[in-house]
Amino acid sequence: MSGDGQLPATPAQAPPNGAVVRVLFADDEAGTRTLMRAALRKLGLDVTLAADGREALDAFQQQPHTMVLLDVDMPELDGYEVCRRLRRQAGPLLPIVMVTGRDDVASVQRAYECGATDFIVKPINWSILGHRVSHLLRNYDMQRELHAAEARTKAILQALPDLLIELDADGRFIECHAPASEDLAHHLQALPGRTVSEALSPKLIEMTMAAIAETARTGRSTGRQYRLHLPGGDRWFELSMARKAGDGDVARFIALSRDITERKAAESRIGQLAESLHIANIDLRRANDELQRQAFQDPLSGLPNRAMLNSRLQQALRRISALPAATAQDAKLAVLFIDLDGFKPINDSFGHAAGDEVLREVAKRLRAIVRESDVLARLGGDEFVALIESPEAGSDALRLGARIIDALKRPFAVMDQKLALSCSIGVVVYPDQERSGDRLLACADAAMYAAKRIGGSACVPYDAGMSDDGTEQVLMQQALRESLERGALTLFYQPKVDSVRGRIYGLEALLRWQHDRFGIVPPSVFIPLAERFGLIGAIGDWVLEEACAQLAAWHAQGLHTRIAINLSAHQLRQPDLVERMRAALRRHGLHPGRLTCEITESAMMENSAEERGTLDRIAALGVRLSIDDFGTGYSSLAQLRHIPARQLKIDRSFVVDLTVSAEARAVVEAIVQLAHALRLEVVAEGVESEEQLQVLRDLGCDVLQGFHVASPMPADEVPVWMSTRENARREGVDTSFDSLPGHMTQF
Structure with a gap:
């Protein structure tokens, strides 16, 4: 107790977050314990008293304390031993104050060696005690906060995937940090104290010193990438550097080296993907160009198409x-319509492949004559068109036409033979001879037919006297186009x-077209026009879509x-x-075998390899192929053996004279026998009388079609006709052939 006996009134440092500050005081003198409790409570502290060292250890074990005050001289366990044990148990931060009457240097030294934070000499100066306790508690709080901050910093550093290095201006390593899992950790531990030039490769020395120089000037360096060869494989890093704050005149630099191996790999993958996309775009452009070329180029000749x-x-x-208007009179356009004379016999005699070769040679000769600024195109078949723009388009076209005729007169080599051809050319000039651009091709076509x-072998300019047929064709094709767009075409069956x-x-689905102006137009007129x-x-x-839809509708009604x-031939x-x-x-939802495609004899036989492939793919699909109008065209028996057709259809021209002409009967009989020998089903069309029907049945014809069987009818009449026909057949009326002898070949 102090000379005036007053206890201190200075409040102790409040603990963080409002927790109670609990102080343990151990002394074997009861009076001293009482005075100490009063003094500490006056400071706002919670006090635990112990009469000896053993009690002090037990009390500390039972609940934590913020500070411990220990008398040195206590029975059994003195204050030094209790301090030593508490320090081992509580760690380095707990304030432990020795209260002793000994003020010799040895005692003080011993107290510090046992782990004491401070000491108070008896008799206690109670006025100073509060200040000493408050100071120790504040220091304790500061140490705890510092310790926590250091722990947080260490945790942050451990969590960082980057290498952190502190260097001075000379490139000397001061401190290095690497994640625990970093392959470089054992190398970095040996760097502090060494310089860059002592520890790194020449390239890394140059890069690091350049970064230091840049940072010294600007305070921060730009990123620099480098690669290291490590036991686990090559790794890429990016070095960036900043000047350390608070260095004063002594420059210090913090270098951060980040592992960017995955980023480099991703960049490489992105680069490869970009390259792949670039290549894909090139391929796509090429494919688009090829599609564009195919859409606008005739595949046979390589010329522009229609x-x-x-x-x-x-x-x-x-x-x-x-x-x-001042210059329009000098602008003229000539259209030349070119059609070969005598081309069909080449196909008939030498085959379609030879005809294609001739057409390619014709295109080659025309291309050599026509100027690059002009347009040369193939419409199809043996028809070509040239466009000429010039102030003298009319005279230029006639001169060009004469040169074309001369060029095509030169013999063509066909199967080791020399064949001569000629051509007919019609010329129309816009706007001199025809002011309607829509009619130019039709007018040139009319002039070609005049030639x-x-x-033939002539170039004829167009005049108004040729316009009737051309005008009619233009109007009719426009009407046909509009009818198709409106869905005004119909199918009869x-x-x-x-x-x-x-x-x-x-x-059989038969196409019909009826127009307000042109009336009922027969297929023999509008099909060539459409082509x-x-x-x-x-x-x-x-036709394909409409026929399939109608067949599916009948199947849904139970009519199979x-x-x-x-x-x-154009569709092929x-x-x-x-x-x-x-x-x-x-x-x-139709089985392919329910659909039959009828193709004329000429189209079936005179086909290119590409068209033959189309026929094979149709047959492979399961769709039946039928040779239509057989006997009217040119058939090669060798080809007939190998085409994928399953049916042969005798042209109506042979059926008409069947009952009155022995020749017609002989031809039909030969066709039927040939077809059956090739395992082809035989259909006769144009059956218009009972007599024709009897003869065809006697000759072994398998299927009959014609007005005697039934006329073409709209789709809504078909179910009624089929039902009536089947009922009559079952009842044995005159529509039945059950009573007739003979057989039908099954395929």
């Missing part, structure tokens, strides 16, 4: 119409029956039959014909 010709023609017309009428029992075999003006593909697509449609040249056929069958 679509490209129409596009270039419209461009030329727009270009001319946009010219000022053929005078014997003509039944077929087997010749023995009269059962319904199937139906000439490029509509046959769209019409063929419509089959349908035959007609395919033109469509590269996607088989896929469109497959899609239509799948879309309507």
